Amino acid sequence: MSEQQTSAAAGPAAASAAGAGVIxxxxxxAYARLVAFFRLAGDAELAPTLAGKGQLAEIAVSEQxxxxxxxxxxxxxxxxxxxxMRPFVVPLDAWHARTEPQxxxxxxxxxxxxxxxADxxxxxxxxxxxxxxQALVRDTLVESGRAEFVAAQVRAAIADDPRLAGRLSLWARRLVGEALSQAQSVAARRPDLAALLGGGARESAKGGAGADDTAQPGDLAMVSRMFADLTDAHTxxxxxxxxxG
Amino acid sequence: MSEQQTSAAAGPAAASAAGAGVIxxxxxxAYARLVAFFRLAGDAELAPTLAGKGQLAEIAVSEQxxxxxxxxxxxxxxxxxxxxMRPFVVPLDAWHARTEPQxxxxxxxxxxxxxxxADxxxxxxxxxxxxxxQALVRDTLVESGRAEFVAAQVRAAIADDPRLAGRLSLWARRLVGEALSQAQSVAARRPDLAALLGGGARESAKGGAGADDTAQPGDLAMVSRMFADLTDAHTxxxxxxxxxG
Known part of the structure; x- marks a missing residue:
């Protein structure tokens, strides 16, 4: 990977590490979106109505x-x-394999x-x-249209059969647990990405030594802390x- | 279904039959495109490379x-x-079930x-x-981009392993045979659609009696003749x- 991949205004060593982190x-x-596209398209087979299939197709297409x-x-x-994308195929495929909707x-x-x-x-x-x-990532995050479509259908199903609430709450907990575990595995394998988490502070402490091959224990703890911070939106x-929850 | 569904300039009885045929x-x-979207997205799992997956996702999205x-x-x-769409779910799903790529x-x-x-x-x-x-249907037909993408990959694979040519030719024949059989089943079940095939000639011969509930044998023969006419493009x-071929 070359230096020109980064547009950060930091010094050359920091730029190189940040650049690899950004890539x-x-x-x-990119792989998360591609695989989400395929999974959403696949899950649409479960839709009970043609209209539901069409709506899930629409969501899938926005991922593509x-x-x-x-x-x-x-x-x-x-x-x-x-x-x-390649380094993320195994962890993201594993996340989907462990959370296949029934x-x-x-x-x-x-x-x-x-x-x-995840977003x-x-x-x-x-x-x-x-x-x-930052701007590109913000633009490619899931739009709120999905939220309304999903929330209304789940609420209606629970109103019909209140026992579903407990089962689906458990399912949601499992989704988050598996996501945390895959995020930690990614952070452990991709030191450049984990370094993004450590941010500028860690770069300067290391005197601009650039990326090394193992993530710092602090980076992994940071993943857990970040997940904990995401609780409000999740709830x-x-x-x-x-x-x- | 109401008369206003048709924009043809024919008489009221002919308009009603043509209207139902157009719907x-x-x-x-519409269902053919939706199901093609799901199948193409599903088949992309078979792609040997991430780039191939991405390209098939692109094709799938154009169907959506x-x-x-x-x-x-x-x-x-x-x-x-x-x-x-509903009347076409069974025959189109059957076509895909009988032609699942391995x-x-x-x-x-x-x-x-x-x-x-099919197009x-x-x-x-x-x-x-x-x-x-006519204009809408023409616009929603498969673009030529797909042809180049597919033809190049199949030619390259056959160049690598010439024995593939015979096997894939057989596969292509099976695809067409199954398509003809599903098209005939659709024509038999949807008299209004079959009447489109008979066209204005049949409407006037019947004295504008409108659609009846069974397809005419001539309509089914017409499906076979139409398929025969498509041979050049297929070849x-x-x-x-x-x-x-």
Whole structure:
């Protein structure tokens, strides 16, 4: 990866580390969007109505559009988009394999809660990158249209059968637990990305020594802390669906 | 279904039959696009590379855009889009179930040959409808971009392993055979749509008696004749991939 990938105004060593971190972030997001597209499209088979299938197709398509933008941005930065995505294939595929919805309602909760917390996490990560990356990441986050579509359907289902609330609350907890575990695994394997979490403070403490090959224990703890910080938005999403945390 | 659904300038009885036929045609096309979207997205899991997955996602998304346009047009005509699509769920799902690709190459050939012949068929049907429907159907047909993407990959695979040519030619024949069989089943069940095939000639012979509940044997024969007429374009697609008919 080359120095020109970063548009940060820091010194060369810091720029190199930040640049690789940004490429990692964009690669992670691009693959997250691509795989979300495929999973949402696949889950739509569970939809009980043709209208529901059509709506989930619409949501899936918005993920593909985001994938396309992130992919193009990677190319613009001189990176190979597929190379940039590759490190995240295993953890993201693992997250989806461990959280395969068994019903239409589970798939809706996943599309809202799972992608919601992931987006909050990506947004936080992006805050530590350059302004252009921040703007792009913000633009490619899930729009609120999904929230209304999902929350209304889940609420209606719970009104019909109140026992669903407990089962779906458990499902939401599992989604978050699996997300945290995959996020920690990513942070452990991608020191440049984890360094974004450590931010400028850590770079200067190291005297601009650039990226090394292992994440600092502090970075992993930071992942947990970041997840803890995301609780409020997560709880709000649960409440919108009539679920508890 | 109401008279205002048709914009044809024919007499009232003919207009009513043509109107229902046009709603059927748009419903058929809308569901064909929606299900093609899901199948293409599902088949992308077979792609050997991340770049291939991304390209198939792109193709899938273009199908969803076409679905959206047909869906909106049905609503514009005062029809319930889901109602209009419903009669075609069983035959189109059956077509996909009988032609489930077992490999990446089979899915590529299906996306090109299967959707290609279906589109030729839809275009012919649309020629018998009003001008606005004709234009919409033409606009929502598969763009040529897909042809190049698919043909290049299949040719390259055959160059690597010439034995593939025979197997994929057989696969293409099966795709067309299953398509013909589903098209005949649709024509038998949807007299209004079959009447589009019979066109104005049959309407006037019947003295404007409107649609009845059974397709005429002539309509079913017409489906076979139409398929036979599509042979040239089909053969050209096979040749583009290095396959024989």
């Amino acid at each position: 990692d972030l964009l690669g992670l997001l 559009a985001n994938y396309r933008r992130l992919h193009d941005r990677l190319r613009e930065l001189g990176a190979d988009p597929e190379e940039a 019903s239409w309602l589970e798939s809706l909760v996943k599309a809202y809660v799972g992608d919601g917390i 909050d996490f990506y947004r936080r990560l992006a805050e530590l990158a350059d302004l252009e990356t 709000a999403r649960l409440e919108a669906m009539g679920l508890s | 059927d045609l748009l419903g058929l096309l 855009a076409n679905y959206r346009r047909l869906h909106d047009r049905l609503r514009e005509l005062g029809a319930d889009p889901e109602e209009a 490999s990446w190459l089979e899915s590529l050939v299906k996306a090109y040959v299967g959707d290609g012949i 030729d068929f839809y275009r012919r049907l649309a020629e018998l409808a009003d001008l606005e429907t 050209a697609r096979l040749e583009a991939m290095g396959l024989s």
